[in-house]
Amino acid sequence: MTIEVIVSKDPFDAGLLLSEFTKTADQAGGIVSFSGQVRPKANQEDVSALVLQSYEPMTTEGIRARAVDAQKRWPLDQILIRHRIGLISTGETIVFVATASAHRRAAFEAADFLMDYLKTEAVFWKKEVTESGEHWIEPRKEDYQDGERWNVD
Amino acid sequence: MLELLYFGKLGDVTGKTSEQIELPPSVPDLNSLRQWIDERFEADGIFLEPTVRIAVDNEIKSNDFKISNAREIAFLPPVGGG
Numbered sequence: 001m002t003i004e005v006i007v008s009k010d011p012f013d014a015g016l017l018l019s020e021f022t023k024t025a026d027q028a029g030g031i032v033s034f035s036g037q038v039r040p041k042a043n044q045e046d047v048s049a050l051v052l053q054s055y056e057p058m059t060t061e062g063i064r065a066r067a068v069d070a071q072k073r074w075p076l077d078q079i080l081i082r083h084r085i086g087l088i089s090t091g092e093t094i095v096f097v098a099t100a101s102a103h104r105r106a107a108f109e110a111a112d113f114l115m116d117y118l119k120t121e122a123v124f125w126k127k128e129v130t131e132s133g134e135h136w137i138e139p140r141k142e143d144y145q146d147g148e149r150w151n152v153d
Numbered sequence: 154m155l156e157l158l159y160f161g162k163l164g165d166v167t168g169k170t171s172e173q174i175e176l177p178p179s180v181p182d183l184n185s186l187r188q189w190i191d192e193r194f195e196a197d198g199i200f201l202e203p204t205v206r207i208a209v210d211n212e213i214k215s216n217d218f219k220i221s222n223a224r225e226i227a228f229l230p231p232v233g234g235g
Binding site for chain 2 (some may be wrong): 055057058119120121122124126127136138139
C-alpha cells in the first residue's frame with residue numbers, strides 16, 4: 001500500500017499522472033481517478049483564476065491522515081493525491097485523486113471520500129479572481145453536507 | 154521574535170500575510186492575542202470569531218493557551234469551499 005500526497009505550485013497533467021499511477025498499480029483490479037479544474041464561471045461572473053493558500057506542514061499532513069483513514073475503511077492498493085496552490089488559471093487542473101483497489105467499489109468510494117475532505121476540511125484558502133475584483137470563497141452548506149456522509153469523527 | 158501569519162481574508166484585513174513581532178507583556182495567551190491583534194488592525198472583531206482558529210507552531214491551540222517560546226502563530230479563518 002502506498003500513499004503519495006503532493007501539494008505544490010507546479011502545474012501537472014492529470015492524464016500523465018493517471019498513466020503513471022496505472023503502471024505502478026499493476027496488482028489492482030480497478031482504478032478510479034478524479035481531476036478537478038478551475039471553473040470559468042462563479043455566480044454568473046467570469047473567473048480568470050483562483051489563488052490558493054496552504055499552511056504547511058498542516059495541509060499535507062491533514063491530507064495524508066485522511067488517506068490513511070481511507071486505507072482503513074477500504075482495501076486499497078494505492079492512493080495518489082495531488083493539489084495545486086498559488087495562482088491557477090481557469091481551465092487548469094487544480095486537484096487530482098487516484099485510488100487503486102482489487103475491486104471497483106472500494107476505489108470509487110475512497111476517491112469520493114478523499115475529494116469530500118479536500119473540498120471541505122483540507123487546509124486551503126481560495127480566492128477567486130473575477131472581473132469585479134478578488135474575493136475569498138466561503139465554504140458552502142452543500143460542501144459540508146457532502147462531507148457529513150462519511151461519519152468521520 | 155515571533156512570526157505571525159494571517160491566512161485567507163485575514164491577510165486582506167491586516168494588509169500582509171506575515172510579520173515579525175515582539176509581543177507586549179500584556180499578551181500572555183491566545184485570548185489576549187486575539188484582542189490585541191483585533192484592536193491593532195481595527196478589525197471589528199474578526200479576530201475574535203470562534204471560526205478563526207489559531208495554530209501555534211503548526212498545532213491548533215485553544216484560547217487559554219499560554220504563549221511562551223512560540224516561534225510561529227497562525228490565524229486560520231474557515232477553510233474549504235469552491
